Ligand SMILES: Nc1ncnc2c1ncn2[C@@H]1O[C@H](COP(=O)(O)OP(=O)(O)OP(=O)(O)O)[C@@H](O)[C@H]1O
């Protein structure tokens with residue numbers, strides 16, 4: 001990717017240009033009511049005493065050629081979601097459809113052909129490459145495992161892939177320990193591209209990298225998408241990484257999607273308080289807006305345990321707008337504006353969904369006081 | 382602009398992998414972890430010394446018959462003329478050392494000690510090596526199964542390992558060795574004894590290696606390259622043999638090297654207790670056992686086999702420690 005593009009992105013105010021093509025394109029991946037509960041077993045008899053509700057009922061779809069960014073704090077189930085859609089894990093409930101085909105409960109054998117089309121890029125470049133294999137072995141593993149012989153031979157194809165991701169093709173017989181983190185991540189990308197996949201799921205692809213390298217890798221992913229027409233699901237724990245590459249962004253909190261919107265809509269007018277808090281942690285790029293609002297919303301407390309998530313809206317223990325209804329009733333994920341789905345009773349930048357309920361919860365009052373603002377934050381927008 | 386992306390402008394201008402920009406062509410050949418370990422090992426003089434002694438011992442064991450033939454040594458030739466008939470001890474003190482018999486002769490019969498040490502070496506190393514191989518084989522398979530599959534497979538195998546480790550091994554070994562009769566499996570005499578010893582020692586010491594392989598497998602299983610292989614459609618056997626096993630070779634080699642001396646001592650103990658290698662075949666443990674009976678007559682007799690065992694055990698331990706340091710720098 002060129003620097004010119006990276007610089008220009010923040011200035012975009014209208015809709016996405018080239019990427020708009022994906023907006024109403026064909027649906028590649030569709031997820032409905034997806035759940036993953038990890039049983040907690042105790043004692044000698046391994047009796048189940050509870051469950052970690054890592055992913056607890058999420059719906060979304062990924063369209064051909066687009067990039068879906070998934071963000072959320074640590075432990076909110078992003079990786080689990082990624083492993084569910086690549087079917088490294090089997091869902092507890094719900095369905096995963098890839099190209100219209102239900103793959104929710106396919107066996108390892110039946111999944112094999114699909115594995116060619118869905119590839120993963122992993123978070124930790126130090127653990128995602130087998131230290132005992134050469135780069136050539138690593139990048140050619142997909143061919144071996146899928147029984148594919150590329151045109152012109154495996155070695156030539158591996159060298160081509162290495163040069164595509166910006167590595168020296170002569171390095172195919174080196175070992176992972178001889179490379180830096182960024183280079184290793186490029187090796188991981190080359191491996192993911194080997195079989196010409198349709199969908200690439202990248203689980204925090206740059207979190208483990210040095211800040212100066214992060215941009216390079218993100219830009220490489222972006223370039224590759226343009227060249228190869230890839231579809232991405234990119235997972236990240238903050239919005240700064242996904243903002244430039246995503247067409248749409250899903251915000252997760254404690255196993256749920258709380259907001260799913262087009263990138264620009266989400267940045268301009270976030271509706272869910274949690275999204276707003278996440279956004280406030282990202283430095284504001286626009287100097288005009290920076291003067292107006294520089295308040296940073298610091299969420300207090302930790303993410304509650306996914307073993308026994310809070311009742312009603314899961315965010316009510318940390319939300320500064322929480323009222324009685326938030327504690328009792330779970331807000332559904334509703335399309336409050338075209339292309340913007342939100343699960344909140346009192347959304348920002350939109351009509352209140354439960355206007356009758358105005359009494360703030362005690363914790364919320366404290367939180368609101370700490371933020372130094374009134375309950376109707378939406379008005380100052 | 383946002384924090385991490387802010388650098389884009391400056392960074393994009395730079396060479397993507399400037400790190401490798403100035404690398405000479407000759408340096409491009411990769412150095413594997415094995416080569417690096419070997420370089421590290423070569424620098425460890427103590428371990429190298431242990432390794433050299435181990436190589437010499439193995440050569441001595443493998444070539445023990447040719448060596449005896451070349452030097453005209455006979456471990457079973459009686460030299461009654463060298464024995465003082467009243468004391469049963471070798472004449473002339475120092476265990477009968479002479480130019481003809483550099484390590485002396487044994488009491489009672491006057492057999493050449495050097496020949497007997499050489500002849501005993503192959504038995505000791507064969508039993509210890511065979512038993513180690515057997516335990517490594519069982520231990521690796523069991524450890525891999527337990528570590529890779531987890532769950533109830535792990536529970537069963539782990540309980541099994543605990544049970545084996547809690548066994549009164551020596552008593553068990555004695556009773557098995559003592560109850561096996563000639564003709565068992567169509568074997569008799571020395572080959573039968575060797576097989577029984579290999580089986581008993583190997584079969585009861587596999588949990589040591591099994592536990593190590595299990596723990597290593599469990600930690601490797603969580604690494605993302607395993608997940609990467611599975612996401613490309615790899616099945617269990619591929620993951621185990623192509624992804625896991627190459628990473629287990631180093632710890633397996635290290636712990637095998639460290640188990641061998643234990644097994645040498647175990648063989649010696651069994652022979653010492655009279656249930657191991659039977660006379661007239663020379664064995665280090667058997668010689669020690671004799672030496673205890675004849676302690677008053679010929680105290681020097683116990684030094685020679687004792688020293689042989691000591692040197693062998695020490696050499697293997699030094700080699701094993703050195704290998705561990707070389708293969709896993711974090712352990713230092
Ligand atoms: N195999 C598992 N068994 C039991 N619990 C699990 C398992 N994998 C994940 N969890 C739990 O599920 C929850 C979500 O985990 P997940 O790794 O998906 O979070 P994440 O959003 O990716 O976090 P991070 O940003 O730290 O990677 C966590 O509480 C975690 O402890």
Ligand code: SF4
Nearest residue numbers: 313316319326344345
């Ligand atoms: S206002 Fe209520 S529903 Fe909305 S995020 Fe806060 S607690 Fe949840």
Ligand SMILES: [Mg+2]
Nearest residue numbers: 078079080203
């Ligand atoms: Mg994660």
